[in-house]
Every structure is written in structure tokens, then in C-alpha cells.
Amino acid sequence: xxxxxxxxxxxxxxxxxxxxQRKVLAMLLLGFSSGLPIYLVGNTLGFWMRKEGIELDTIGxxxxxxxxYSMKFLWAPIVDRTDVPVLGxxxxxxxxxxxxxxxxxxxxxxGMALVQPxxxxxxxxxxxxxxxxxxxxxxxxxxxxxxxxxxxxxxxRIESASSSEQLGLLTASSALGYRTALLVTDALILIxxxxxxxxxxxxxxxxxxxxxxxxxxxxxxPARAVIxxxxxxxxxxxxxxxxxxxxxxxxxFFREYRSGALLILAAISIYRMADFVMGPMANPFYxxxxxxxxxxxxxxxxxxxxxxxxxxxxxxxxxxxWGVMAxxxxxxxxxxxxxxxxxxxxxxxxxxxxxxxAMAVDNLSSGFAGTAxxxxxxxxxxxxxxxxxxxxxxxxxxxxxxxxxGLSGMTVQHLAQGRTLLEGYALFFVGTALLAIxxxxxxxxxxxxxxxxATSSG
Numbered sequence: 001x002x003x004x005x006x007x008x009x010x011x012x013x014x015x016x017x018x019x020x021q022r023k024v025l026a027m028l029l030l031g032f033s034s035g036l037p038i039y040l041v042g043n044t045l046g047f048w049m050r051k052e053g054i055e056l057d058t059i060g061x062x063x064x065x066x067x068x069y070s071m072k073f074l075w076a077p078i079v080d081r082t083d084v085p086v087l088g089x090x091x092x093x094x095x096x097x098x099x100x101x102x103x104x105x106x107x108x109x110x111g112m113a114l115v116q117p118x119x120x121x122x123x124x125x126x127x128x129x130x131x132x133x134x135x136x137x138x139x140x141x142x143x144x145x146x147x148x149x150x151x152x153x154x155x156x157r158i159e160s161a162s163s164s165e166q167l168g169l170l171t172a173s174s175a176l177g178y179r180t181a182l183l184v185t186d187a188l189i190l191i192x193x194x195x196x197x198x199x200x201x202x203x204x205x206x207x208x209x210x211x212x213x214x215x216x217x218x219x220x221x222p223a224r225a226v227i228x229x230x231x232x233x234x235x236x237x238x239x240x241x242x243x244x245x246x247x248x249x250x251x252x253f254f255r256e257y258r259s260g261a262l263l264i265l266a267a268i269s270i271y272r273m274a275d276f277v278m279g280p281m282a283n284p285f286y287x288x289x290x291x292x293x294x295x296x297x298x299x300x301x302x303x304x305x306x307x308x309x310x311x312x313x314x315x316x317x318x319x320x321x322w323g324v325m326a327x328x329x330x331x332x333x334x335x336x337x338x339x340x341x342x343x344x345x346x347x348x349x350x351x352x353x354x355x356x357x358a359m360a361v362d363n364l365s366s367g368f369a370g371t372a373x374x375x376x377x378x379x380x381x382x383x384x385x386x387x388x389x390x391x392x393x394x395x396x397x398x399x400x401x402x403x404x405x406g407l408s409g410m411t412v413q414h415l416a417q418g419r420t421l422l423e424g425y426a427l428f429f430v431g432t433a434l435l436a437i438x439x440x441x442x443x444x445x446x447x448x449x450x451x452x453x454a455t456s457s458g
Contacts, residue, residue, distance in 0.1 A: 023160050026219035027170045030098070030153045031177025033212025037105050037146035039185040040112075040205055041065050041139045047190065047283035047293075048198045049117045054132075056284055060409025062136055063280040063402075068143035070399035072151050073392045079151045092221035094159075097152040099216045104145035106209035111138040113202035149212070154390045158381055159222035171378055172316055175371045179308050184208070187300030194293035253380070253389055260449050264380070267442040269396045271328075271373055274336050274435040275366060276401025278428075280408045285342065285425050289350040299352070299359050307360040311367025315375075324376050325447050331369035332443045336436035338362040339429045346426035373397060 039045070046059045079097050083089065087096035115135045157174055161167035185205060193201040254261045286296050311334075319327040341361040348354050377397070381389040408428070416424025 022218060023220070024169060024173050026215045027157060027160075027173040028177040029211050029215035029218070030156070031174035032181045033098075033102060033177075033209060033215060034146075034150055034153050034174070035178035035181030036185060036205065036208060036212075037109070037142050038066075038069075039182060040109060040202065041143045041146075043279050043283050044185050044189060045117075045139065046280050047287060047296075048193070050284040050287040051198075052117050054117055054119075056281070056409035056413055058132070058409070059284055060280050060411075061406050062132075062139065063408070064406040065136065065140045065143045066402050066405070067399070068140065068147045069150065070395045070402050072147040073395040075148070076151050076392070079148060080155070091216065094152050094156045094221055095216045095219060098149060098156070098219075099213060101145045101149035101152070102209050102212040102216070105142050105149065106206045108138050108141040108145065109202055109206035109209070112142065113199045113206065116199060150394070151390075154378075154394070156219065156222060158378055158390065160219075167378060168316070168319070168375065171375055172312070172371070175312050175367075175374060176309075179312060179367060179370075183301065183305055183308065187297045187304060190293035190297035191301070192297075194297070250392065253392070257380075260453075263442065263446055263449060265393075265396050267439070267446050268373070268377065268393055269400050270435065270439050270442070271332065271397055272335065272369065273401035273404070273439070274339050274432045275369075276398065277405045277408060277435070278339050278342065278432045280405050281412055281425065281428065282342065284409070285346070288421055288425070289345070291350050291355065295352065295355070299356050300363075303356045304359045304363040307363035308367040311364040311369075312371045314364075315368045315371035319372065319375055324372065324379060325450055327368075327372035328376050329440075329443050329447060331372040332436065332440045334365040335369045335439065336433040337365045339433035343426045343429035343433070346422045346429065 042063060046063070049059050049062070050056075083093050084096035084100050087099055090096070091099060112135060115131065115138060117135050118131045153174075157170050158167065161170050189201050189205065192204060257264055283296075315327050315331065318330060338361060341358040345354055345358045377390065377393040380393060412421075412424050412428045414424075415427045419427075
């Protein structure tokens with residue numbers, strides 16, 4: 001056997017050995033737990049609300065509960081530096097926070113199932129309160145609990161990796177679990193709802209949060225960061241410790257990347273903006289297009305599933321072969337294809353073939369771009385500030401788009417004035433696709449900056 005063949009064989013052995021690791025299975029389940037609540041307070045919730053006759057502008061406004069994911073850097077220092085009472089002592093800092101957030105998210109999902117998105121008032125502690133307000137508060141609790149879970153899962157993923165290769169494996173495992181959860185909450189739930197109703201569907205989703213609890217029991221505290229975390233905890237409540245907890249992660253980030261830090265944050269902040277702005281209107285669009293739950297769920301669960309996994313795998317191959325920056329550039333081009341596919345469907349109508357094509361384009365593009373961006377952001381964090389720095393980066397990547405998406409329903413209604421509603425949708429989707437132009441320009445500048453840095457250091 002040649003030396004090259006022996007190295008390849010050894011490489012495959014290492015890969016298979018990693019796949020059998022306990023942390024990889026835990027990461028897969030944690031990725032699922034992380035992705036499960038997203039659509040339940042976002043895009044899928046829009047389908048349910050539209051079926052209940054809720055107006056597009058209200059659906060758009062309620063999507064602002066997703067801003068919790070963009071604000072998580074505000075409480076990430078607390079998650080980074082403190083233990084949950086009782087749970088922290090039993091499970092450790094990372095796992096304690098995971099378990100607490102999962103319990104809150106699951107209970108609030110049950111509450112959403114019981115309250116349901118309806119008009120009129122309901123009695124709460126003897127007081128008459130608007131039904132949608134109570135429903136919105138419960139959705140907000142789910143979003144904040146889920147965002148907290150994301151903070152600590154991302155930190156666990158980065159801190160548990162013993163090498164850059166293992167970080168890539170854990171990131172891919174996380175993406176696979178995450179995308180599977182999105183498939184469940186974006187496709188399977190529609191098939192379930194068509195048969196047993198939306199209330200039971202949301203109760204089932206709440207029960208599936210139990211997979212996250214199982215992952216907490218399976219996972220172990222990351223040994224690589226224990227010493228740093230312990231040192232930080234001993235001085236957290238001193239004035240210097242508090243300043244370091246809140247300001248330290250940001251100072252470290254800007255010290256590491258200097259003037260390039262602003263370019264990095266700018267590129268990250270609008271990389272997925274087109275998807276975020278379009279998101280709240282996707283499912284109401286299906287309803288107004290005349291597609292039922294069975295059709296949407298079946299296509300998403302077949303064509304969408306294959307396209308998603310292909311997009312994730314393709315991003316991984318390009319990252320390994322040509323680097324994360326190359327994948328980031330390709331993702332910037334593929335990202336807006338989702339929006340253009342929706343615009344095309346609005347013009348051609350609700351045929352099953354057309355819908356399948358649009359879903360294939362949408363899921364491949366989203367799977368690729370999301371994986372490329374996660375891998376890039378993961379490479380930017382520093383041990384000791386992992387949770388806060390990654391929360392900062394993921395908040396920047398989501399905040400602008402989520403701030404604007406609350407206006408999506410109002411925008412579609414405005415564009416539809418003097419036109420059909422589907423024409424209004426089409427114009428909206430094309431307009432959101434144009435947001436990709438500055439994304440591509442910033443990614444090119446980012447690649448040029450990285451090339452200059454590599455040249456100067458070499």
C-alpha cells in the first residue's frame with residue numbers, strides 16, 4: 001500500500017472514530033433542540049395564524065418576537081459567567097443553562113397550544129385580556145428561552161472541540177440536527193396539523209424538546225474551558241470582573257481583528273438579511289396561493305429534505321477543499337435564489353411541480369449559506385469568551401433582518417394595492433432578493449482583507 005493510500009485510510013479511520021464519539025451524538029441532539037423552537041414562533045406560526053384568518057400586518061408584527069435571538073448578546077455574559085442555581089451544581093454551567101432553557105421553552109410551547117391564535121378576549125387571573133396578546137407573550141417566552149439555549153449550545157460546541165477538524169465535525173453535526181428540526185417544524189408539523197389540528201401539533205413539538213434534555217444527560221462539560229471559566233467565576237462579582245464579563249469579549253474581538261472587525265460585523269449583519277425579511281410571509285404566501293398543509297408538508301419533507309442536506313454537504317465540501325471564505329462567497333450568491341424562486345412561483349401559480357422546484361432552490365440555498373456562515377463565525381471566537389462572542393456575532397447576523405421583517409406583512413399589503421395579492425408578493429420577494437448585492441460586495445472585501453492578512457503573516 002502506498003504512503004498516500006495509507007494516509008487516506010488513516011484519515012477515514014479518524015473520521016469514523018469521531019462519528020462514534022459521545023459528543024458528536026450529543027451535538028446532533030442539541031442541534032435538533034436548538035432548531036426546534038425557531039419556526040414555531042416564526043414562519044410556521046405564520047401558517048397557523050393565516051389559517052385562523054389573522055391579517056398579514058399582525059403576522060408580520062408578531063414575528064418581532066424573533067428579535068430575542070438578536071438581543072441574546074445582552075444576557076450572554078450572565079450565561080458565560082454564572083451557574084444556574086441547583087442545576088448548575090448538578091450538571092455544570094453549560095448543561096445547567098441548557099436544561100433550564102429547554103424546560104421553559106417546552107412549557108411555553110404547551111401554553112401556546114392551549115391558548116391558540118384567535119381574536120377576542122380571554123380571562124387571565126380574573127382579568128379580561130386580548131387573546132392574541134397572551135399568545136404573543138407565550139411566543140416571546142419561547143423565543144427568549146430558545147435564544148438562551150442557543151447561547152450555551154454554541155459555547156458547548158466550540159469549547160468541546162479538541163481541534164479545528166473536530167470543530168468542523170461538531171458544526172456539521174449541529175447543522176444536521178438543526179436542519180432536521182427545521183424540517184420537522186416546517187414540513188412534518190403541517191402534515192400532523194392537517195390530521196389532528198394545530199393544538200396537538202404544538203403539544204407534540206413541546207414533547208420533542210425532551211430530545212434536548214436527553215442530550216444534556218448524554219453530554220459532558222467541556223474540559224478545555226473549565227479552568228478559564230472557574231477563574232472568571234471567582235472574580236465575576238468584583239467591579240473588575242463585571243467589566244471583564246461585559247466588555248472583555250468585545251475588547252478581545254476588536255483587539256484581534258482591529259480595523260477589520262467592523263467589516264466582519266457589517267458582512268455578517270446582512271449576510272442572511274434577504275431570508276429574514278422574506279421569512280414571515282413565506283407560509284401566509286402558501287395559504288394565499290391555495291396550497292394546503294398536506295401538499296406543503298409532503299414537498300418540504302421530500303424535496304426540501306434532500307435539497308437541505310445537499311446544501312449542507314456542499315458547503316462542507318467547499319469549506320474543506322477551498323476554505324470557509326470560498327463557501328461564504330458562494331453562499332452570498334446562492335442566498336437570494338430562494339427569494340427569486342418564490343417570486344417566480346407567485347407568477348406561475350400553485351402547481352405541485354413549480355412548488356417542488358421552488359422548495360429545492362430554497363432549501364439548497366438556505367442549507368448552504370447557513371452552514372457556511374456558522375463555520376465562519378465559529379472560527380472567530382476566543383476561548384474564555386466563547387458564549388458572549390458567538391452570541392455577539394450571531395446577533396449581528398440576525399438583528400437587521402429581524403428588525404425589518406416585522407414590516408413584511410404591511411409591505412406586501414402596500415405592494416398589492418392596485419394589483420393582485422400574488423403580484424404584491426412577487427414584487428416583495430424580488431425586492432428582498434436585491435439585498436444580496438451589498439452582501440456580495442462586503443464578502444469580496446472580506447476575502448481581500450483575509451488574503452492581505454495571510455500574505456503579511458506569511
